[in-house]
Amino acid sequence: MSFRTPLARARGLGSAKEGTGHWVVQRITAIALVPLCLWFVVSVLMLMHADYVTVVNWMHTPWVAVLLVLLVATVYWHACLGLQVVIEDYVHDEWLKLSAIVLIRFISVILTAAGIFVVLRVAFGG
Amino acid sequence: MNTDTRPVSPHLGIYRWQITMTMSIIHRATGIWLAIGTLALVYWLIAAASGPDTYATAHWFFGTWIGQVLMWIWTLCLFYHLCNGIRHLFWDAGLGFRTRTFYITGYSVWVIACVLTALAVIFAYTLGGHP
Numbered sequence: 001m002s003f004r005t006p007l008a009r010a011r012g013l014g015s016a017k018e019g020t021g022h023w024v025v026q027r028i029t030a031i032a033l034v035p036l037c038l039w040f041v042v043s044v045l046m047l048m049h050a051d052y053v054t055v056v057n058w059m060h061t062p063w064v065a066v067l068l069v070l071l072v073a074t075v076y077w078h079a080c081l082g083l084q085v086v087i088e089d090y091v092h093d094e095w096l097k098l099s100a101i102v103l104i105r106f107i108s109v110i111l112t113a114a115g116i117f118v119v120l121r122v123a124f125g126g
Numbered sequence: 127m128n129t130d131t132r133p134v135s136p137h138l139g140i141y142r143w144q145i146t147m148t149m150s151i152i153h154r155a156t157g158i159w160l161a162i163g164t165l166a167l168v169y170w171l172i173a174a175a176s177g178p179d180t181y182a183t184a185h186w187f188f189g190t191w192i193g194q195v196l197m198w199i200w201t202l203c204l205f206y207h208l209c210n211g212i213r214h215l216f217w218d219a220g221l222g223f224r225t226r227t228f229y230i231t232g233y234s235v236w237v238i239a240c241v242l243t244a245l246a247v248i249f250a251y252t253l254g255g256h257p
Contacts, residue, residue: 027215027218030211031215033211034211034212038208041204041246045246045249045250048188048250052174052178052181052182056174059174071167072171075164076164079160082157082161083157083158086157086158111164111165111168114168114172115167118168118171118174118175118176119175121175122174122175
């Protein structure tokens with residue numbers, strides 16, 4: 001049985017019943033980011049004095065391109081979910097909150113698409 | 127009754143300082159700062175895809191003192207967020223909830239994050255991929 005009044009249900013306030021999915025994906029992306037971030041930091045350290053050709057050759061390597069695509073996608077997914085929680089906790093104006101979350105999602109998707117595109121462009125030698 | 131003026135959890139004004147709350151706040155702060163740092167990641171990738179001249183500009187920028195300082199702050203934040211994130215994952219699994227464990231793992235996160243950052247700095251300025 002439900003303890004919510006019909007009015008409360010109509011207003012749509014309270015649990016959207018989607019919180020668990022958000023929480024689970026935040027954790028799964030976190031687990032995936034542990035090896036991805038460690039690999040990326042080591043890679044950047046190895047490449048920080050390298051010239052352009054070395055960097056491009058590195059990105060040409062299939063497994064490097066795959067890991068970079070995964071890194072970009074996972075980082076933005078994780079960041080998007082994390083920033084959403086921060087906004088929900090501190091922004092209490094409903095419209096501002098909604099706008100901020102939508103904006104964060106748009107920026108995340110755009111940067112994910114851009115990141116993946118440029119990695120593939122280099123990987124496929126465009 | 128006016129409900130808006132009632133104190134709300136977590137009553138920050140009356141809390142005694144604890145490492146747990148500080149680390150929680152810093153976890154969020156580093157998360158936000160790292161989200162901004164992803165712009166540097168995408169910029170670097172775009173520069174690499176755009177050709178030698180654009181890459182040279184990016185390489186020059188990351189080599190300036192402000193670029194270096196930003197990179198090392200992001201490195202420290204990443205290692206902190208990564209280590210403390212693992213601590214969070216253990217909590218999610220139901221482990222590490224003793225008060226003593228909170229303190230041990232909390233200080234360990236700081237030590238490990240600082241050591242890893244120091245190792246990265248040392249590697250970068252001594253061995254680090256010098257041609």
